[in-house]
Amino acid sequence: xxxxxxxxxxxxxxxxxxxxxxxxxxxxxxxxxxxxxxxxxxxxxxxxxxxxxxxxxxxxxxxxxxxxxxxxxxxxxxxxxxxxxxxxxxxxxxxxxxxxxxxxxxxx
Amino acid sequence: xxxxxxxxxxxxxxxxxxxxxxxxxxxxxxxxxxxxxxxxxxxxxxxxxxxxxxxxxxxxxxxxxxxxxxxxxxxxxxxxxxxxxxxxxxxxxxxxxxxxxxxxxxxxxxxxxxxxxxxxxxxxxxxxxxxxxxxxxxxxxxxxxxxxxxxxxxxxxxxxxxxxxxxxxxxxxxxxxxxxxxxxxxxxxxxxxxxxxxxxxxxxxxxxxxxxxxxxxxxxxxxxxxxxxxxxxxxxxxxxxxxxxxxxxx
Numbered sequence: 001x002x003x004x005x006x007x008x009x010x011x012x013x014x015x016x017x018x019x020x021x022x023x024x025x026x027x028x029x030x031x032x033x034x035x036x037x038x039x040x041x042x043x044x045x046x047x048x049x050x051x052x053x054x055x056x057x058x059x060x061x062x063x064x065x066x067x068x069x070x071x072x073x074x075x076x077x078x079x080x081x082x083x084x085x086x087x088x089x090x091x092x093x094x095x096x097x098x099x100x101x102x103x104x105x106x107x108x
Numbered sequence: 109x110x111x112x113x114x115x116x117x118x119x120x121x122x123x124x125x126x127x128x129x130x131x132x133x134x135x136x137x138x139x140x141x142x143x144x145x146x147x148x149x150x151x152x153x154x155x156x157x158x159x160x161x162x163x164x165x166x167x168x169x170x171x172x173x174x175x176x177x178x179x180x181x182x183x184x185x186x187x188x189x190x191x192x193x194x195x196x197x198x199x200x201x202x203x204x205x206x207x208x209x210x211x212x213x214x215x216x217x218x219x220x221x222x223x224x225x226x227x228x229x230x231x232x233x234x235x236x237x238x239x240x241x242x243x244x245x246x247x248x249x250x251x252x253x254x255x256x257x258x259x260x261x262x263x264x265x266x267x268x269x270x271x272x273x274x275x276x277x278x279x280x281x282x283x284x285x286x287x288x289x290x291x292x293x294x295x296x297x298x299x300x301x302x303x304x305x306x307x308x309x310x311x312x313x314x315x316x317x318x319x320x321x322x323x324x325x326x327x328x329x330x331x332x333x334x335x336x337x338x339x340x341x342x343x344x345x346x347x348x349x350x351x352x353x354x355x356x357x358x
Contacts, residue, residue: 002310002313003313003314003315003317003319004309004310004313004319004348006319007313007319007345007348008348008349011349072319072320075281075316075320076277076281076320077280082315
């Protein structure tokens with residue numbers, strides 16, 4: 001994939017993540033006020049299409065954003081060559097997407 | 109030359125302590141004392157050391173007036189053009205410490221190998237390619253067009269490698285092409301005569317290209333001719349979104 005494409009993808013995914021993170025953190029602050037239980041979480045998420053859509057977008061944006069940033073960090077801070085760095089970034093993308101999606105569907 | 113009178117009524121000449129790197133990658137610091145003058149540049153001091161103390165001292169200079177970009181060195185920890193840097197500006201009353209530019213291989217004493225720096229220009233696609241022959245009329249370049257004004261603002265680079273030496277990203281990733289080459293690529297992207305803009309952009313935005321810049325701005329801070337390479341790199345990054353100027357005319 002071209003560097004230009006990755007650069008644009010990371011900036012756009014950051015723009016998507018910014019408001020989502022604010023909502024996510026706000027939700028956590030609200031949710032933990034009266035104590036946090038599994039029942040309380042599931043009552044909010046079970047069958048709720050809006051929250052599922054919200055977190056699916058969140059997971060997709062994070063899965064795009066984080067591996068590109070990690071790729072740059074690996075380039076600057078390790079002696080790994082580009083093929084190894086790209087492989088690790090691709091692995092992180094698959095991991096984040098897979099784990100994130102499974103978490104969203106687990107509580108839907 | 110600064111002189112003062114001691115309690116015995118004798119005239120004393122003020123001296124300046126100078127510490128200079130001798131050797132290549134492996135070397136040592138050598139200390140000298142030269143006359144402290146009212147007006148002296150760092151290059152004047154290096155020349156005086158070579159002429160009066162250390163004939164074998166290697167250093168590089170040519171024009172002595174801030175045009176050729178040959179005499180850049182690290183002075184008291186910061187990259188500077190030594191021919192236009194006054195000693196008092198960098199030392200106060202302390203020692204003058206001079207070593208080769210950072211981020212480049214040291215050859216001997218104050219001379220570093222500029223080949224890695226020059227190579228970055230090729231890597232960043234910073235090579236002009238015109239599309240007209242001598243039998244065709246030259247391009248008309250409108251000096252007031254926005255693109256030409258952007259190119260003009262970045263054009264006066266003297267290739268001194270001060271920005272390359274100042275850049276922390278280059279320091280931890282020697283494959284990064286660095287500010288000077290990307291600044292040059294930016295001028296070409298804004299040059300209507302350049303017919304390989306898509307190729308220049310692809311190279312400037314290639315691996316270890318302008319996407320690696322952290323926008324720390326050391327290049328802007330230390331550029332002796334007050335260019336804004338960080339601004340040029342930001343311009344290339346903006347082009348990644350707009351894509352408007354990225355096309356080959358050839």
